[in-house]
Amino acid sequence: MVHRNTADNNPSIPFKFTAKNEAVIAEVLKRYPPQYKKAAVMPLLDLGQRQHGFTSISVMNEVARILEMPPMRVYEVASFYTMYNRTPVGKFFIQACTTTPCQLGGCGSDSIVKTIEESLGIKAGQTTADGLFTFIEVECLGACVNAPMVQINDDYYEDLTPETTKSLLTALRESAGDVSKIPKPGPLSGRQTCENSAGQTTLLDEPYGTEVTRPDL
Structure with missing residues (x-):
């Protein structure tokens, strides 16, 4: 080391x-x-x-x-292990996946990276002057089905577009005054988890029993 x-x-x-x-x-x-x-x-x-x-x-x-x-x-x-940050990072540590599924999925990770850099005024590997955001590019985070996506601290934000990315960054910046503005983790497209974006094609009946998937998964 x-x-x-x-x-x-x-x-x-x-x-x-x-x-x-x-x-x-x-x-x-x-x-x-x-x-x-x-x-x-x-x-x-x-x-x-x-x-x-x-x-x-x-x-x-x-x-x-x-x-x-x-x-x-x-x-x-x-x-x-890369999850240990050996240098200071911002309050919101943004890790953008830029591997193949996120490059090809949805609007593509390139547009998400560009949006983050332009919105925060920093490049990958840098921290904003106010210490609020650190941004890096990373390898696969395992949420390929909802690409493109980023991890912010412990949370995944998926199905991103430049518009939802800007809104997310704005909400995080304003969260000191109102934490309710921060979107819930998960897909920001309206999907609950990773169901077909065009709608269900199987399992169309109401589920039986009381067991349901947690909405935050």
């Missing part, structure tokens, strides 16, 4: 888990035999990233201390 100290990411910056997260850690460690507690390195890194905003060197060092691991072993994990 390559790490270069910066003003906002160096070992002298203290990091400790909150009391609430220490309780979460205690529950996580119960899942593993004491001699194998280092197996909890990934969930603890994720927890540290959620608390701190990114996986800083201080977060990694604290995870190493808790799990009694050599710090280098933690660095190896954090640098291998």
